[in-house]
Amino acid sequence: MQINKNYKNLAQSYLFSTVAKKVAEFSQKNPDKKIIKLGAGDVSRPLCKAVTDAMHLAVTEMGTKEGFHGYGPEQGYDFLRNKIKNYYKRRSVELELNEIFISDGAKSDLGNILDLFDKDNTVLIPDPVYPAYVDTNKMNGRNIEYIDANIENEFLPLPDKNLKGDIVYICSPNNPTGAVYKKSQLELWVKWALENKALIIFDAAYECFISDDSLPHSIFEIEGAKKCAIEFCSFSKIAGFTGTRCGYTIVPADLEYEEMNLNKMWVRRQTTKFNGVSYIVQKGAEAVFTEQGYAEIMENIEYYKNNALVMANTLEKHGIWYTGGIHSPYIWMQCPNNMKSWDFFDYLLENVAVVGTPGLGFGKNGEGFFRLTSFGTYEGTKEAMERIDKLLK
Amino acid sequence: MQINKNYKNLAQSYLFSTVAKKVAEFSQKNPDKKIIKLGAGDVSRPLCKAVTDAMHLAVTEMGTKEGFHGYGPEQGYDFLRNKIKNYYKRRSVELELNEIFISDGAKSDLGNILDLFDKDNTVLIPDPVYPAYVDTNKMNGRNIEYIDANIENEFLPLPDKNLKGDIVYICSPNNPTGAVYKKSQLELWVKWALENKALIIFDAAYECFISDDSLPHSIFEIEGAKKCAIEFCSFSKIAGFTGTRCGYTIVPADLEYEEMNLNKMWVRRQTTKFNGVSYIVQKGAEAVFTEQGYAEIMENIEYYKNNALVMANTLEKHGIWYTGGIHSPYIWMQCPNNMKSWDFFDYLLENVAVVGTPGLGFGKNGEGFFRLTSFGTYEGTKEAMERIDKLLK
Numbered sequence: 001m002q003i004n005k006n007y008k009n010l011a012q013s014y015l016f017s018t019v020a021k022k023v024a025e026f027s028q029k030n031p032d033k034k035i036i037k038l039g040a041g042d043v044s045r046p047l048c049k050a051v052t053d054a055m056h057l058a059v060t061e062m063g064t065k066e067g068f069h070g071y072g073p074e075q076g077y078d079f080l081r082n083k084i085k086n087y088y089k090r091r092s093v094e095l096e097l098n099e100i101f102i103s104d105g106a107k108s109d110l111g112n113i114l115d116l117f118d119k120d121n122t123v124l125i126p127d128p129v130y131p132a133y134v135d136t137n138k139m140n141g142r143n144i145e146y147i148d149a150n151i152e153n154e155f156l157p158l159p160d161k162n163l164k165g166d167i168v169y170i171c172s173p174n175n176p177t178g179a180v181y182k183k184s185q186l187e188l189w190v191k192w193a194l195e196n197k198a199l200i201i202f203d204a205a206y207e208c209f210i211s212d213d214s215l216p217h218s219i220f221e222i223e224g225a226k227k228c229a230i231e232f233c234s235f236s237k238i239a240g241f242t243g244t245r246c247g248y249t250i251v252p253a254d255l256e257y258e259e260m261n262l263n264k265m266w267v268r269r270q271t272t273k274f275n276g277v278s279y280i281v282q283k284g285a286e287a288v289f290t291e292q293g294y295a296e297i298m299e300n301i302e303y304y305k306n307n308a309l310v311m312a313n314t315l316e317k318h319g320i321w322y323t324g325g326i327h328s329p330y331i332w333m334q335c336p337n338n339m340k341s342w343d344f345f346d347y348l349l350e351n352v353a354v355v356g357t358p359g360l361g362f363g364k365n366g367e368g369f370f371r372l373t374s375f376g377t378y379e380g381t382k383e384a385m386e387r388i389d390k391l392l393k
Numbered sequence: 394m395q396i397n398k399n400y401k402n403l404a405q406s407y408l409f410s411t412v413a414k415k416v417a418e419f420s421q422k423n424p425d426k427k428i429i430k431l432g433a434g435d436v437s438r439p440l441c442k443a444v445t446d447a448m449h450l451a452v453t454e455m456g457t458k459e460g461f462h463g464y465g466p467e468q469g470y471d472f473l474r475n476k477i478k479n480y481y482k483r484r485s486v487e488l489e490l491n492e493i494f495i496s497d498g499a500k501s502d503l504g505n506i507l508d509l510f511d512k513d514n515t516v517l518i519p520d521p522v523y524p525a526y527v528d529t530n531k532m533n534g535r536n537i538e539y540i541d542a543n544i545e546n547e548f549l550p551l552p553d554k555n556l557k558g559d560i561v562y563i564c565s566p567n568n569p570t571g572a573v574y575k576k577s578q579l580e581l582w583v584k585w586a587l588e589n590k591a592l593i594i595f596d597a598a599y600e601c602f603i604s605d606d607s608l609p610h611s612i613f614e615i616e617g618a619k620k621c622a623i624e625f626c627s628f629s630k631i632a633g634f635t636g637t638r639c640g641y642t643i644v645p646a647d648l649e650y651e652e653m654n655l656n657k658m659w660v661r662r663q664t665t666k667f668n669g670v671s672y673i674v675q676k677g678a679e680a681v682f683t684e685q686g687y688a689e690i691m692e693n694i695e696y697y698k699n700n701a702l703v704m705a706n707t708l709e710k711h712g713i714w715y716t717g718g719i720h721s722p723y724i725w726m727q728c729p730n731n732m733k734s735w736d737f738f739d740y741l742l743e744n745v746a747v748v749g750t751p752g753l754g755f756g757k758n759g760e761g762f763f764r765l766t767s768f769g770t771y772e773g774t775k776e777a778m779e780r781i782d783k784l785l786k
Contacts, residue, residue: 003651003658005511013664046455056452068438070636071635071636104638107668121394136666240463245669273501273503273505278636278638279637280637
């Protein structure tokens, strides 16, 4: 049996394991110091009441002969697809139910969608970036070219007429930088994709953090995008589903390349290699879009946004350049005094016991930058910023 | 953008849609006739109390600050992996925790595992077979060769010295035939795989139906299998999780091909393209293995087995050849009077309003055979058999 040799070309992912190791060592040497973690992308607020109420009802149903649900549709139940259809309508995006696929999370579908594409495509990936975009393509042996995101383009790279490629990844609001594309900027990407017969993989996992109504939440707010884009979203950040697992993927009904319909190909993939998301979880996700549910999750989002504001205020006070925070749970800051990413990591850990993520871990253009997340508690975030404020004085 | 052209080579899957269409037509013409469905592989008994109790507790936890669980380990929580480790111990199979991967169902992992293998492998698939084995490999463009399963080998094909191949699928107890390999027969397959440096994909989804203690539930009951096999199992049939979604995959720690460790490759695949199974679902699955839970699920299995017995008795009374039923929820019967699969389907539907699955839908060797499932209600199964008994007199 021959193995997939592309796995030999995968770099080991050292970022979070190195962070964990350094934190463990520091903790052992300084057992009295209270470490505050602003590093991971995981949420801290519990599921809201509307969601747990709905899941309790679903669990009870599943224990009765009349209410039991066996195999569900691989593409998800219509009760949830209808809610998502309406959610897009608020932004004037019209979707058909058969364009909406319920997933067990954006990460799964972002990887699995690659099943539909030939190995011989050139993939454009911004640097810095969410590392899974790179590794999932390397597993198939695709050629990757990086697009520079940097302080000059405010970490929002745009296509120019010389840019060539078949698949491009856009994450807006961005992980790790928190930068958000404007409508006019996404229009340039859609124009480029249509002209180049390329496909946009649009990661909208953080759309719920956008504070300015004029900024697009979905690539499908852009005219023509239904002919050149697939969008991935998740309940992880909007409703704290990181451990509950539910997301959705939008594959337009008319999306075609080389005379093959991608929506139909994805149906074939999912009905062959997936069996749908738990009924109980889908009932929980449905409750996110009830009046009560939406009010409750928005309270959590405001909570995290307030944490971001606390961080942003501290950075501004010290004249430190940053992006993100306002429309994103992430703050992407320049390390003060031209420090390198890992040096600043050590500096914060050793002096004030605060943990963030070194920008270099997201790509070469991340060197000299640092990511902070607002997913912690208000008390922890406030204390961390007070410590950093004192340190930088 | 170039699409994966292998999708063009996929045959449309007409089996269950054709069945549904014929049933709908019959129903419209005969609105007064009560149709009994013994066709689908879905369960009908609700989740047991131990499972729903555990899930209620988990849902409540997820709504509290202290009990909330965010991202879990992609490989699954140790509380569930430990229970599976113990479950294998009852059959004297020793597993390490890191050999056990919790999945959202056997179907997902049976497809996803192919990520680890080169396109240039020859895949051996028994005919008749669960159609997903074929399609998932065709999606990658692998060469498939079929192994004949038929009445002569009791639908349990064995390797001979001329057999060549890199990957072989074994499903025991089998879907669709319900046939179960003996230990001595699986030993031949393990010997063949080791000699040919081939890999066995062992689908154990129906192991819980085995009634005879001498029959193997796991390929790892066979010496040497940890050097040549991966096993897939599921809570769908043992505990009615078809709509709740949980399974597990065993990748031995020492499984190596071409100097690459498959366990490590699978960890890399899962941490990159998967984010674990819902905490709530894993807590439900854990409860399957409590004393109360196990007693409750076994009651359901006995219920289905009794249905199978009712079917078997009817077939024996009429001298109809069949396999399965005793160690499986499926009965695989020869169509009486040399009828073809679809003719017998029509004959049953039109004369006694009973629905089964034509064997031809599972491969060419299925022609002349018919699958009945025991997952219906006792009352429905009994009535269907009374109708068939009268019809065949």
